[in-house]
Amino acid sequence: MNATQTLLLDLGEAAMMQRGFDGFSYADIARDAGIRKASIHYHFPTKQDLGLAVLNRYSHNLLDRLAEIRQSTRTGGQALATLIEMYRRGACNGGLLCLCAALSGDAHAIDENMRSALKRINDLVVQSLEDILIIGRKDRSISVGGEPKAEATSILATLQGAQLLARAADDVGAFDEATAMLRTRIFRA
Amino acid sequence: MNATQTLLLDLGEAAMMQRGFDGFSYADIARDAGIRKASIHYHFPTKQDLGLAVLNRYSHNLLDRLAEIRQSTRTGGQALATLIEMYRRGACNGGLLCLCAALSGDAHAIDENMRSALKRINDLVVQSLEDILIIGRKDRSISVGGEPKAEATSILATLQGAQLLARAADDVGAFDEATAMLRTRIFRA
DNA sequence: GTCTATAATGAGATAGAC
DNA sequence: GTCTATCTCATTATAGAC
Numbered sequence: 001m002n003a004t005q006t007l008l009l010d011l012g013e014a015a016m017m018q019r020g021f022d023g024f025s026y027a028d029i030a031r032d033a034g035i036r037k038a039s040i041h042y043h044f045p046t047k048q049d050l051g052l053a054v055l056n057r058y059s060h061n062l063l064d065r066l067a068e069i070r071q072s073t074r075t076g077g078q079a080l081a082t083l084i085e086m087y088r089r090g091a092c093n094g095g096l097l098c099l100c101a102a103l104s105g106d107a108h109a110i111d112e113n114m115r116s117a118l119k120r121i122n123d124l125v126v127q128s129l130e131d132i133l134i135i136g137r138k139d140r141s142i143s144v145g146g147e148p149k150a151e152a153t154s155i156l157a158t159l160q161g162a163q164l165l166a167r168a169a170d171d172v173g174a175f176d177e178a179t180a181m182l183r184t185r186i187f188r189a
Numbered sequence: 190m191n192a193t194q195t196l197l198l199d200l201g202e203a204a205m206m207q208r209g210f211d212g213f214s215y216a217d218i219a220r221d222a223g224i225r226k227a228s229i230h231y232h233f234p235t236k237q238d239l240g241l242a243v244l245n246r247y248s249h250n251l252l253d254r255l256a257e258i259r260q261s262t263r264t265g266g267q268a269l270a271t272l273i274e275m276y277r278r279g280a281c282n283g284g285l286l287c288l289c290a291a292l293s294g295d296a297h298a299i300d301e302n303m304r305s306a307l308k309r310i311n312d313l314v315v316q317s318l319e320d321i322l323i324i325g326r327k328d329r330s331i332s333v334g335g336e337p338k339a340e341a342t343s344i345l346a347t348l349q350g351a352q353l354l355a356r357a358a359d360d361v362g363a364f365d366e367a368t369a370m371l372r373t374r375i376f377r378a
Numbered sequence: 379g380t381c382t383a384t385a386a387t388g389a390g391a392t393a394g395a396c
Numbered sequence: 397g398t399c400t401a402t403c404t405c406a407t408t409a410t411a412g413a414c
Binding site for chain 1: 406
């Protein structure tokens with residue numbers, strides 16, 4: 001994975017989060033990368049190849065990031081607050097959606113490989129949220145009322161939906177309002 | 190608004206909910222309507238004209254539907270359950286997104302008129318949810334812990350996010366899991 | 379690895395006959 | 397109102413020179 005490929009992945013990822021999979025073209029990426037679009041095909045023969053590579057790297061980085069959050073926080077509540085902040089940062093930066101929310105809206109436009117990668121990433125985040133909830137329940141830093149798995153799924157839905165609302169309103173305030181309830185369930189420990 | 194225009198709005202609305210604004214073309218609609226794409230331009234000169242007309246009708250119908258829900262239910266809890274079921278039906282029908290969720294993902298592709306219509310519809314649903322929560326709190330059919338406005342926004346985010354997750358997983362079960370917590374807050378009254 | 383050049387296709391949109 | 401025909405442009409993708 002050389003510098004050009006990394007740059008293309010960076011630009012592709014940003015474009016997908018901003019405009020979805022069928023909202024960007026090789027011409028866009030080429031302009032930003034300072035090369036011709038034919039050159040992109042050398043690295044990623046088809047657009048789906050690029051999309052899948054972006055998803056795989058995203059998944060890998062996300063795993064690292066989730067592990068890092070768990071290591072750098074003392075309580076489940078702190079971990080959850082950090083995760084919420086992570087999703088908020090996207091909504092802040094010009095209404096970016098997390099890659100999963102962006103691609104779920106474009107499910108019709110992506111192939112089977114990308115779709116299964118998308119599924120795996122959602123599952124991975126739900127699993128991580130579930131772990132955080134279980135820890136938070138034990139250390140009394142999060143109020144957990146129901147089944148951790150269902151609560152984790154609900155939290156992910158709320159975070160992705162909050163990004164949609166923030167983008168529609170063109171205002172991060174909508175993200176904050178949609179996640180306010182979530183934050184009240186976190187106790188300082 | 191004649192029969193052809195109504196048909197075009199029906200097909201346009203369905204296409205937007207399935208594939209987003211830049212995921213369908215006049216050619217698609219023309220095929221399904223059994224007319225030529227040039228004929229669509231007679232009724233809706235530009236695609237944004239069609240999109241705006243779809244949004245305006247959607248908004249109008251939604252207002253009716255929300256009023257109907259309030260009239261046909263005895264408690265806030267029943268109203269909320271009916272609203273959840275309304276969003277679930279989309280997720281059931283081949284992973285449809287509500288029009289707002291679909292267009293939020295395509296915010297880059299729609300013009301200022303469509304964007305402000307989108308905002309208004311989200312606000313309208315949040316307002317309606319807030320009313321339902323206040324009623325439900327009074328009649329003790331919904332557990333409302335925080336500010337009704339923030340809770341209403343959170344619920345809308347969860348419903349839209351649950352539709353995204355169901356589509357990504359290609360399984361309505363994901364919608365049900367993401368909204369399970371919500372339903373436990375509704376008491377039979 | 380990157381380029382120019384060029385398919386091949388499909389998009390949104392318009393003109394003008396019927 | 398609907399049609400055929402056409403325009404203009406952007407898209408993904410490939411061939412072949414450098």
